[in-house]
Amino acid sequence: VIRPAHSADLPRLIEVSLASFGPITWQRTVDDRFGPLKGHDWKDRWRRRVEKAFQEQTILVLEQDGKFLGYACGTVDAAIGLGHIDILAVDPSAQGRGHGRRLLHAIEEHFLAHGATHLTLESLVDNEPANSLYRAEGYQQLAQHFNWVKKIGPPGAAS
Numbered sequence: 001v002i003r004p005a006h007s008a009d010l011p012r013l014i015e016v017s018l019a020s021f022g023p024i025t026w027q028r029t030v031d032d033r034f035g036p037l038k039g040h041d042w043k044d045r046w047r048r049r050v051e052k053a054f055q056e057q058t059i060l061v062l063e064q065d066g067k068f069l070g071y072a073c074g075t076v077d078a079a080i081g082l083g084h085i086d087i088l089a090v091d092p093s094a095q096g097r098g099h100g101r102r103l104l105h106a107i108e109e110h111f112l113a114h115g116a117t118h119l120t121l122e123s124l125v126d127n128e129p130a131n132s133l134y135r136a137e138g139y140q141q142l143a144q145h146f147n148w149v150k151k152i153g154p155p156g157a158a159s
């Protein structure tokens with residue numbers, strides 16, 4: 001079953017995000033280099049990202065036999081026909097069984113119904129499972145970008 005998220009889903013949304021993005025997120029590299037930011041490690045930062053998405057975005061959840069297996073979220077600007085998929089995540093225990101593709105199709109249909117004509121999303125260059133999925137689903141590569149980080153504080157602290 002794919003359905004809109006409700007407030008009781010938030011803990012599982014966070015759990016699945018940490019489990020699925022833990023191995024690939026650059027937020028971990030920040031911790032490796034600088035340590036937690038003001039005491040907040042990559043998990044805290046991801047938790048905040050998911051909480052923010054929960055406030056601001058459309059979230060579709062995939063459940064099977066009452067088990068929360070993954071979700072997709074994003075936003076659409078119907079005035080310009082542009083939708084953006086922010087996060088797509090499937091629990092590692094359930095990956096490779098078509099759930100990611102099902103969630104992608106579901107959010108595409110949702111955004112189409114809400115005025116989107118085109119969709120954008122971002123993935124890391126070396127995230128081959130995701131890139132294969134998007135390629136296979138007809139997404140065209142637009143650009144590659146670098147993620148940069150610089151320590152600027154507290155004042156006087158060594159970098």
Ligand SMILES: CC(C)(COP(=O)(O)OP(=O)(O)OC[C@H]1O[C@@H](n2cnc3c(N)ncnc32)[C@H](O)[C@@H]1OP(=O)(O)O)[C@@H](O)C(=O)NCCC(=O)NCCS
Nearest residue numbers: 020088089090095096097098099100101123129130132133
């Ligand atoms: C990317 C992700 C959502 C795919 O979900 P999934 O349920 O594992 O994928 P599916 O079983 O639906 O597979 C769909 C397609 O993805 C690709 N794919 C999935 N796993 C793959 C792997 N290990 N290696 C290469 N391609 C893979 C294939 O193209 C596959 O199609 P095929 O089975 O016809 O070959 C999931 O792996 C995930 O949550 N990864 C961590 C978070 C992430 O990277 N999210 C997307 C970032 S934008």
